[in-house]
Amino acid sequence: MRRLLIPAAFFAALVGLWKAGTVFGGWSPVLLPPPEAVVEYLWGALKDGSLVEASVVTLERLLLGYAIGVVIGLPLGLITSTSDIFQDTIGALALGLQTLPSVCWIPLALLWFGQTEAAMLFVVIMGTVGSVVIATSAGARSIPPIYARLARTMGSEGFDKWTRVILPASLPFLVTGMKQGWAFAWRSLMAAEIYVTILTGFGLGHLLHYGRELSAMDQVIGIMLVIIIIGLVTDKTLFAPWERFMHRRWGTGVVQ
Amino acid sequence: MSATDGFTAAPPAKLAVQHVSKWFRTPRASVQALDDVSLDVDGGEFVCLLGPSGCGKSTLLDIIAGLTLPDKGQVLADNIRVLGPGRHRLVMFQESALFPWLNVFGNVMFGLRRAAGLNAAQQRQIADYHLNLVGLAKFKKAYVHELSGGMKQRAALARSLAPDPRVLLMDEPFASLDGMTREQLYFDLQRIWEERKKTIVLVTHNVREAVCLGDRVALMSPSPGRIREEFAVKLPRPRDINTAEVAALAQRITSALKGL
Numbered sequence: 001m002r003r004l005l006i007p008a009a010f011f012a013a014l015v016g017l018w019k020a021g022t023v024f025g026g027w028s029p030v031l032l033p034p035p036e037a038v039v040e041y042l043w044g045a046l047k048d049g050s051l052v053e054a055s056v057v058t059l060e061r062l063l064l065g066y067a068i069g070v071v072i073g074l075p076l077g078l079i080t081s082t083s084d085i086f087q088d089t090i091g092a093l094a095l096g097l098q099t100l101p102s103v104c105w106i107p108l109a110l111l112w113f114g115q116t117e118a119a120m121l122f123v124v125i126m127g128t129v130g131s132v133v134i135a136t137s138a139g140a141r142s143i144p145p146i147y148a149r150l151a152r153t154m155g156s157e158g159f160d161k162w163t164r165v166i167l168p169a170s171l172p173f174l175v176t177g178m179k180q181g182w183a184f185a186w187r188s189l190m191a192a193e194i195y196v197t198i199l200t201g202f203g204l205g206h207l208l209h210y211g212r213e214l215s216a217m218d219q220v221i222g223i224m225l226v227i228i229i230i231g232l233v234t235d236k237t238l239f240a241p242w243e244r245f246m247h248r249r250w251g252t253g254v255v256q
Numbered sequence: 257m258s259a260t261d262g263f264t265a266a267p268p269a270k271l272a273v274q275h276v277s278k279w280f281r282t283p284r285a286s287v288q289a290l291d292d293v294s295l296d297v298d299g300g301e302f303v304c305l306l307g308p309s310g311c312g313k314s315t316l317l318d319i320i321a322g323l324t325l326p327d328k329g330q331v332l333a334d335n336i337r338v339l340g341p342g343r344h345r346l347v348m349f350q351e352s353a354l355f356p357w358l359n360v361f362g363n364v365m366f367g368l369r370r371a372a373g374l375n376a377a378q379q380r381q382i383a384d385y386h387l388n389l390v391g392l393a394k395f396k397k398a399y400v401h402e403l404s405g406g407m408k409q410r411a412a413l414a415r416s417l418a419p420d421p422r423v424l425l426m427d428e429p430f431a432s433l434d435g436m437t438r439e440q441l442y443f444d445l446q447r448i449w450e451e452r453k454k455t456i457v458l459v460t461h462n463v464r465e466a467v468c469l470g471d472r473v474a475l476m477s478p479s480p481g482r483i484r485e486e487f488a489v490k491l492p493r494p495r496d497i498n499t500a501e502v503a504a505l506a507q508r509i510t511s512a513l514k515g516l
Contacts, residue, residue, distance in 0.1 A: 146351060147355065153346055155370040155371075156366075156370055168357040249399050
């Protein structure tokens, strides 16, 4: 109950501050619309279906791009962990990719793919792969070597060793890497949707972009809220079960 | 199931370490870890490798396990040359090396799942039997972080014994435990050894531990690692580490150790 009440009070206070700002701040409602205007926009967009449609379009792109990024990044990360040569080549490349803000891929993607879904997907994948490779390889490298030795004596080699020992042993790092990859994918996609204007699907980023074009601040803030909420919900539903599993098994997670 | 209705154990293997030498090369130097080491271990014998840090005793154990290959010489297990690790020679390490993503039962099952000729029901039965043997039956569902140091080593022992190896290699398995836990485990290990009839090679730097557990104590000296002297321990079992007989022999070995 406490765990519910305190956050509820906290966010209510934030909204209260916002409302007070619009009443006493003297800003134009065009620049800072009151909370109820944003709620009104969201309610309207929910009723006419445009919000749900945009969310679905965005999430589809996100899941597809993220899945491809993980499918590429995970094996690359495992390979990277196996030797210093790979670490110095693939690992260095992945680190470079990760440090490059994903919005930087947009000019290239636009020239290569034009205003298409492919351009959008490309940006998301490029934004995801680097961080997944780095997290996976760091994870596999920090496994106590004694696990691998033990696996060898017990007759676990090759594919069995990788799937039954190395992968589960690096789970704590993998989850961190996947989460980071997800955050990067989400950021990349928003950048892509804001800059790549296409007709094949109207995502949340597009709603945000057109909100700005139309100076519809209630729409801009409303969509930003939706983006935050989707981020929070996916974090809780996609990754929290893994983290709970891990904390229960490893005995980690409680700092006292 | 009680701990006594045992499964037929595989016959313990005879080991022959023949003129084994090993060098470790670092970028700056080459260090000889073992120099012409020979040692015969009878099937079902309990031998302790005793020596100070850096005498190559763990390297020798690794070579017997097949995890490291010797530069010269060879190791025979039942007259067959050891060329790599094998399920008939399982190792127990100083840290339990239990897998945290599996519970105690899952850890014991790890080797069993990879053993030939056992169906799932038999595997579970054997795992339960060994958990009982080490006194962890009640903790089969526990996760590794929930176990004490002694319980971890018991679980590791059950995991190593369950696939029924012919040789059990133990690398300072009790070094990180407190004294009271250790003494209990000395009794348990002797009981289990009598029951399961394994060939055991145990590495330790604790003289009394070696005397308490071994049929024979092979004393090693460092740089380069050699076997200096062997002591037969002809005391009745089960032995208590606190008895005068154990202390007296340990005293003799300690003097030999100082004379190195």
